[in-house]
Amino acid sequence: MSTHFFGLTSRTYEYSHSVGRNEFAGTGFRNPSDMAVDAEGTVYVVNRSYENRPDGVRITACTLDEEYISEFGTYGEEDGNFIWPAGIALDSQERLFITDEWLNRVTIMSKDGEFLGKWGSGGSGDGEMDRPAGIAISEDGTVFIVDSRNSRVQKFTLDGQYLGQFGSFGSGPGQLNMPWGIDLDKEGNVYVADWRNDRIQVFNSDGEWQASYGQSGDGVGQFNRPNGVAVDEDGDIYVADWLNDRVQVLAPDGRFVTQMVGDHVMSQWGKDKLLSNPDMIRQRALAFANDPTYERNFAHPCAVRVDSQDRVCVLDHTRGRIQVYSKVKDPVLV
Amino acid sequence: MADQQDVALMAHLLRRAGFGASRDEIEAKAAQGYDSVVDELLNPDTVPNVEEDLLMRYMPAYHEAAAIETNIQAWVWRMINTPRQLQEKMALFWHMIFCAGHSKIDSGQEMGRMIAMFREHGMGNFRHLLWLLSTSPAMVYYLDNSESHKTNLNENYGRELLELFSLGVGKDEEFNYSEDDVKACARAFTGWNIAPSYPPFPYGRSPWEFRFDPADHDDSEKTFLGETGNLNGDDVLDIIARQPATARFLARHLYNFFVADDVQIPAWRLTPPRDMKAIEAMEKAYFDSGYEIKAMLEVLFKSDFFKAEDVRYAKVKNPAEMVVGTMRLVGEHRDIQPGLFEFSQEPKYMGMDLMNPPTVEGWHTGREWIDSGTLVERINFAADLMGNTELPGVQSLVGRLMAQGDTLTPDQFVAGCLDLTGPLTVTDDTLQQLRTHASKDGDLSTANQAEFSRRAGEMFQMIAATAEFQFE
Numbered sequence: 021m022s023t024h025f026f027g028l029t030s031r032t033y034e035y036s037h038s039v040g041r042n043e044f045a046g047t048g049f050r051n052p053s054d055m056a057v058d059a060e061g062t063v064y065v066v067n068r069s070y071e072n073r074p075d076g077v078r079i080t081a082c083t084l085d086e087e088y089i090s091e092f093g094t095y096g097e098e099d100g101n102f103i104w105p106a107g108i109a110l111d112s113q114e115r116l117f118i119t120d121e122w123l124n125r126v127t128i129m130s131k132d133g134e135f136l137g138k139w140g141s142g143g144s145g146d147g148e149m150d151r152p153a154g155i156a157i158s159e160d161g162t163v164f165i166v167d168s169r170n171s172r173v174q175k176f177t178l179d180g181q182y183l184g185q186f187g188s189f190g191s192g193p194g195q196l197n198m199p200w201g202i203d204l205d206k207e208g209n210v211y212v213a214d215w216r217n218d219r220i221q222v223f224n225s226d227g228e229w230q231a232s233y234g235q236s237g238d239g240v241g242q243f244n245r246p247n248g249v250a251v252d253e254d255g256d257i258y259v260a261d262w263l264n265d266r267v268q269v270l271a272p273d274g275r276f277v278t279q280m281v282g283d284h285v286m287s288q289w290g291k292d293k294l295l296s297n298p299d300m301i302r303q304r305a306l307a308f309a310n311d312p313t314y315e316r317n318f319a320h321p322c323a324v325r326v327d328s329q330d331r332v333c334v335l336d337h338t339r340g341r342i343q344v345y346s347k348v349k350d351p352v353l354v
Numbered sequence: 355m356a357d358q359q360d361v362a363l364m365a366h367l368l369r370r371a372g373f374g375a376s377r378d379e380i381e382a383k384a385a386q387g388y389d390s391v392v393d394e395l396l397n398p399d400t401v402p403n404v405e406e407d408l409l410m411r412y413m414p415a416y417h418e419a420a421a422i423e424t425n426i427q428a429w430v431w432r433m434i435n436t437p438r439q440l441q442e443k444m445a446l447f448w449h450m451i452f453c454a455g456h457s458k459i460d461s462g463q464e465m466g467r468m469i470a471m472f473r474e475h476g477m478g479n480f481r482h483l484l485w486l487l488s489t490s491p492a493m494v495y496y497l498d499n500s501e502s503h504k505t506n507l508n509e510n511y512g513r514e515l516l517e518l519f520s521l522g523v524g525k526d527e528e529f530n531y532s533e534d535d536v537k538a539c540a541r542a543f544t545g546w547n548i549a550p551s552y553p554p555f556p557y558g559r560s561p562w563e564f565r566f567d568p569a570d571h572d573d574s575e576k577t578f579l580g581e582t583g584n585l586n587g588d589d590v591l592d593i594i595a596r597q598p599a600t601a602r603f604l605a606r607h608l609y610n611f612f613v614a615d616d617v618q619i620p621a622w623r624l625t626p627p628r629d630m631k632a633i634e635a636m637e638k639a640y641f642d643s644g645y646e647i648k649a650m651l652e653v654l655f656k657s658d659f660f661k662a663e664d665v666r667y668a669k670v671k672n673p674a675e676m677v678v679g680t681m682r683l684v685g686e687h688r689d690i691q692p693g694l695f696e697f698s699q700e701p702k703y704m705g706m707d708l709m710n711p712p713t714v715e716g717w718h719t720g721r722e723w724i725d726s727g728t729l730v731e732r733i734n735f736a737a738d739l740m741g742n743t744e745l746p747g748v749q750s751l752v753g754r755l756m757a758q759g760d761t762l763t764p765d766q767f768v769a770g771c772l773d774l775t776g777p778l779t780v781t782d783d784t785l786q787q788l789r790t791h792a793s794k795d796g797d798l799s800t801a802n803q804a805e806f807s808r809r810a811g812e813m814f815q816m817i818a819a820t821a822e823f824q825f826e
Binding site: 041042043048051053068069070071072073103104121122151198200215216245247263284286287289290293294297299300303304306307308309310311314315319320322337338339340341 | 407408410411412413414415417418419421423424427549550551552553554555556557558560563691692693694695
């Protein structure tokens, strides 16, 4: 008997579990926009919330095993406050760098929530920012900030000294249109979610354009406003394909590997919430029978991160949770 | 180049068929030509839509937003910024007729979806719009059709569909339907219900879905408005759509909303329309077009009765028009930025709680918008914005005023400000008061730009506080 094998079959992704629920405080997330995962598996989630619920604006720290640790940061313009928190990254000293799209600044905090500093100002000149979104920090301490409305990526030292920039407005190679997410691979190449051009662009660490992957659409290798991007140790690229409600996985050369659309099973925090309300348990059971996909699938996934254990974490903006997948190289029976 | 009359007429059109415009926009549209602009308003697909992706990028919680406040913010932002102004005005029009409110529905998302339905289909076929309304889960719930069963009838939706959503109680002193028609109508809609939806916790409500349950539908014979058969909801909507009373109902609503304040709806059976010829012209368009709302609107906006001088500034602005119109004039929130929540609540402070009308009858309009409390709120709101010379729209007006000459006499100063904020026509008394105030500081010179700007802002504030500014 012979058979045929199509596609890139050397790795696959197995849903593990979910973390979180929709919540304005404590054990959950509210309209999260980005997250960072440290070496111990602690995740720091940026909660954007919305304007008439400023109490939901905060950073939540918890483990990927769903142990709540703390939350810090509040809505406002003072030190340690946020209006439109957007991106987050850890430096080698495990300090948190958080961008704010409205205040046009970067806030630095310890993992315990202590305010350590801030830098940045609004504008379009060198070192100025207009709605900074994604942020990534290289091992040598260079901070890459996606300067979205200036259609560029800017480089800074850890204390905010301007180092350089690349990118300009447009749709040609190396040009950007309201970029959002960013990540670095182990060689220091820079991957940018070129949001309004519906593609991922790759630059080397000097900002020279290397490649562009994707175009507008909902097919294979096509994107609808991709906002999050991550690269793992193997060079595989993960794209939060925001308005297509999925994550696409691309090989290092940009070829399509697979997609995830969500496999959520109720998290513990979700169960805790439901168990306090029998009416909602009944209602949910009927709704699940009517449509099992609603809760299971992603709804505006906005960030992807791969941790040191090859766990692919997808932050689900509308549902306020993280869906965790394992990258598996052995055959998996689905 | 458009003359002053063209500008005044275009300003009138853009106030009524939209939420007003900046002076720059008014002049550009006047140069484009009146009929061309009407055609553009009637065919929103021919102009760009609001940039929804940008809206959700900076306000990402707008997607499937559960909170009513968030849905109201998103709607107000659209009113301010959509290039498809008539489309958004029609969403408001239908919201004021097909009333359902958050106080009962308790789902901001469903209210937002209902408004989106009005936006998408508000200029379409009226029979189809009634079908969408009858299958709207929010309306099915709001008017208790979800509690109306084959064996236990609830007449609420059947009654309001006839009384408030299509025929109206009566016309030309006759009644349009009987109690038996109400019962037959309600029976025809039994089984029109809602599928189970996910609860708010822990991951958010799912959108409600319409579901027809044939086992709960009364399929027996009914007589409705003289027609007999095993009628279902679709049959009832067909019968409603072909009634002369439906055409009258729609025409009077359109006239009341877009042309001139008429008597309140309960008086329509006994009180003839203010302009019967206008109503008859729209009724004819309704039938000639096969129930198309756009056809009625085209007759309305291209008619002499709409363009007439005596209907301009003769309608009291509703609170949404007051808030959004002022914000468009002064250029506030034309970008996506924080601070919209407070603005979006302003119509409520003025008596119009968007997405939450007081009853299924909606708001009483015209001069009933004004009382001592709401008047203060309206004046304070408009005056605060109009006097803020930091705002781009106000700066533009000041710049235009400066371009009128190095020195303006008090009379020229007042005339210039009235022209730029409308063009607004005021009574002699009001004009005299404004001139008296302007005279206190004498001529206005561009030599001192800061002082020029201050006095202009102050005059714009005074205009915002006039009785005339309450009208559109």
